[in-house]
Amino acid sequence: MEGFKIPVLSGEDKKRIYKGALYVLEKGDFKIEDSLTLKELAKRGAKVEEVSQMVSFPPELVEESLQTVGRKPVIHTVSGKPLYLYGTNRYYGSLTIDPFVLDYEKGLRKPLVNDVARHARLGDALPGINSIYKMDQECSDASGVLSDIETLKAFISNTTTSYSCAPASMDSARRWVEVAEIMAGGDLKHKPILSGYVASISPLTLDRKALEMMRFFIQRGVLLRCGPCPIAGATAPYPLAGTLVQSWAELLAQIVVSQILEEGIPVQVGIGGSSLDMRTGNDLYGGPVKDILHLAGLEMAEEFELSASFGVFSTLCSNYDLQNGAESAICAVFHFFMRNHLLSGLGSLSNACGVSAEQIIFHYDLIEMMEWYAKGIDCSDEKLALESIIKIGPGGNFLMDDCTLKLLRTSEHFLPSNLVVDAYGERSNKRAIENLHEKAQELINSHKPSVPQKRLDEALIFLEKEERRCT
Numbered sequence: 001m002e003g004f005k006i007p008v009l010s011g012e013d014k015k016r017i018y019k020g021a022l023y024v025l026e027k028g029d030f031k032i033e034d035s036l037t038l039k040e041l042a043k044r045g046a047k048v049e050e051v052s053q054m055v056s057f058p059p060e061l062v063e064e065s066l067q068t069v070g071r072k073p074v075i076h077t078v079s080g081k082p083l084y085l086y087g088t089n090r091y092y093g094s095l096t097i098d099p100f101v102l103d104y105e106k107g108l109r110k111p112l113v114n115d116v117a118r119h120a121r122l123g124d125a126l127p128g129i130n131s132i133y134k135m136d137q138e139c140s141d142a143s144g145v146l147s148d149i150e151t152l153k154a155f156i157s158n159t160t161t162s163y164s165c166a167p168a169s170m171d172s173a174r175r176w177v178e179v180a181e182i183m184a185g186g187d188l189k190h191k192p193i194l195s196g197y198v199a200s201i202s203p204l205t206l207d208r209k210a211l212e213m214m215r216f217f218i219q220r221g222v223l224l225r226c227g228p229c230p231i232a233g234a235t236a237p238y239p240l241a242g243t244l245v246q247s248w249a250e251l252l253a254q255i256v257v258s259q260i261l262e263e264g265i266p267v268q269v270g271i272g273g274s275s276l277d278m279r280t281g282n283d284l285y286g287g288p289v290k291d292i293l294h295l296a297g298l299e300m301a302e303e304f305e306l307s308a309s310f311g312v313f314s315t316l317c318s319n320y321d322l323q324n325g326a327e328s329a330i331c332a333v334f335h336f337f338m339r340n341h342l343l344s345g346l347g348s349l350s351n352a353c354g355v356s357a358e359q360i361i362f363h364y365d366l367i368e369m370m371e372w373y374a375k376g377i378d379c380s381d382e383k384l385a386l387e388s389i390i391k392i393g394p395g396g397n398f399l400m401d402d403c404t405l406k407l408l409r410t411s412e413h414f415l416p417s418n419l420v421v422d423a424y425g426e427r428s429n430k431r432a433i434e435n436l437h438e439k440a441q442e443l444i445n446s447h448k449p450s451v452p453q454k455r456l457d458e459a460l461i462f463l464e465k466e467e468r469r470c471t
Contacts (some may be wrong), residue, residue: 009299021248025057030204034211040260062252065259070266073307075192075223078183079160083130085307085341093131093344094123095355102356104437108318110140116151118444120158122357125447126364132161136168145470148172153463158449166197173213177220182459188221195223200250202228202235218261225268225309226254231283233276244296247271268309271297285352286314291331302339311345313363318350320433336370357440365416372414
């Protein structure tokens with residue numbers, strides 16, 4: 001069953017956004033803060049002003065790059081499972097750390113190194129999670145570079161999934177790659193287990209760090225995930241169509257650069273648009289505006305058959321309440337039936353600035369429910385149960401029917417194990433959040449990630465040397 005879609009762009013809309021992005025790239029100025037990249041662009045026909053670092057991209061160069069960009073990226077888990085991030089394939093990714101952690105006992109607090117270990121182990125324990133993301137985020141019990149190193153130790157010790165990163169510096173990017181090569185058992189070009197996100201700076205800028213990181217990732221075999229993070233009304237036009245045009249101009253510029261660096265290299269699309277709350281000045285990185293920008297981005301990616309990896313799960317609030325449930329469920333339903341090859345962000349809350357173990361389990365329940373919906377209803381001869389209906393007849397029941405007994409323990413029916421059922425006036429003694437907490441604790445305490453010990457020991461020795469070097 002292919003499922004359903006709620007389209008936000010018509011075919012004509014997609015053409016207008018694409019043509020608008022080409023127009024912006026050709027007629028406007030795009031800043032490229034790297035002299036080597038500027039020279040390479042000039043050789044390919046771009047109009048370059050070296051002093052101001054401004055570039056105008058000819059449409060022909062953009063369209064040529066869209067022809068050559070790789071559309072079938074494959075990444076592997078540490079345990080060896082290949083993930084085919086194209087076509088109708090769909091995978092899931094969870095989080096480990098954010099600026100805040102919603103602690104079941106203490107409430108909202110700053111993250112600890114052990115949060116990375118716990119959340120990585122939890123994601124590893126869930127069979128549908130194939131990618132886990134760790135951001136460069138300082139912890140309250142480890143500062144600066146030491147925080148990056150200590151959390152990386154905790155991360156690789158507790159997961160056998162593929163790795164996802166967005167390094168804050170080239171020093172961090174180098175550590176990620178060195179560690180990933182050790183854990184992969186060699187060259188990432190032969191066994192890529194790491195994807196790296198590189199963002200443009202809105203509006204219309206690729207800074208030196210981003211360009212250096214793109215070059216480094218491509219050289220070392222890291223799967224490149226590109227995309228802007230424009231804020232409608234602040235770093236992008238207030239109209240959402242204008243934000244989409246700018247987003248695609250920035251993404252297309254990254255695709256052009258990637259193809260100049262290595263023709264045919266695959267690129268994953270990961271646009272992260274949001275909006276400015278004009279009442280408060282806050283960036284709303286959750287909620288309806290973010291969702292519709294992501295849905296439109298997925299439709300554009302599908303139009304050009306590009307691999308997509310969008311962080312789709314989040315909620316604006318920092319509580320386990322009605323708003324959290326409603327926003328998470330709506331987001332899950334809308335995004336599930338889009339052509340998104342890696343749905344990431346399981347566990348996100350607090351305007352995409354927080355994470356919790358309970359939220360990971362809650363979001364995982366939602367995707368299990370969506371996967372069940374997507375299968376549809378099996379109408380094979382056995383499942384039509386014609387003979388059972390005739391045999392039981394009027395006034396009977398099907399509790400002991402042969403068909404019921406045979407299929408009782410299959411996935412024909414679905415009820416998330418962590419939901420509370422209050423029916424017929426009976427009230428459960430537990431709330432859903434208590435079930436989620438108990439499930440998370442059970443998995444964290446019982447799961448033993450099968451991380452290759454010899455490789456892990458080698459990676460930890462490398463990180464210990466890094467720690468001594470940085471102190």
